Amino acid sequence: MRLHCEKNRSTSYPYPGLCFPPAAPVAGTLLCLAILFLFAASAGACSIKLTLEEDAPANYAVGDTLVVVNTMMFTHGNCLVDIRDTQYKTNGIEILGATAWKEIKSRPRIMQRKLKIVLTGAAEGDVMIKAYRICDIRGGEVSLVLIPAKAPQGKE
Numbered sequence: 001m002r003l004h005c006e007k008n009r010s011t012s013y014p015y016p017g018l019c020f021p022p023a024a025p026v027a028g029t030l031l032c033l034a035i036l037f038l039f040a041a042s043a044g045a046c047s048i049k050l051t052l053e054e055d056a057p058a059n060y061a062v063g064d065t066l067v068v069v070n071t072m073m074f075t076h077g078n079c080l081v082d083i084r085d086t087q088y089k090t091n092g093i094e095i096l097g098a099t100a101w102k103e104i105k106s107r108p109r110i111m112q113r114k115l116k117i118v119l120t121g122a123a124e125g126d127v128m129i130k131a132y133r134i135c136d137i138r139g140g141e142v143s144l145v146l147i148p149a150k151a152p153q154g155k156e
Contacts, residue, residue: 047073048086048131050144053114059149062121065096067114068144070131072101074109081135083111089130092122093146119148 053067060066072083083101096116104110119127127148132141 046075046133046140048140048142050129050131050142060119061148062119065116065118067116068129070113070115072111081133086131086133091125092120092127093117093129094120
């Protein structure tokens with residue numbers, strides 16, 4: 001394969017003086033398409049995380065009050081869904097209150113809020129809280145399942 005370089009100022013290549021093989025325009029186009037595809041594939045849903053506050057007890061029971069930390073990282077910088085449109089679904093949990101959203105980091109944009117909850121117990125299914133966002137791109141959701149400790153037999 002012959003290169004077109006400063007030493008070889010061939011005019012058969014559209015850009016004489018550049019050191020590219022004749023297949024470079026095709027390879028460059030394929031490389032650009034591959035990079036574009038990777039960026040498009042990584043522009044997925046918002047990253048949502050639910051955790052218990054660090055000082056939460058290791059064991060908890062129905063009636064206990066806990067603080068859940070909701071952290072949101074936006075994967076696309078221009079999200080059209082307002083942060084206040086984050087919704088919650090619970091089973092066996094009552095949300096007593098929540099803080100306002102606070103920006104933790106600007107690039108990538110990370111927001112956080114705390115929710116004060118009380119475990120009420122679930123008649124069916126897991127005791128859980130689910131945070132989700134609905135948008136045209138992909139949205140996002142996450143659940144935090146809590147397993148309350150059972151009371152010892154005979155002590156209910």
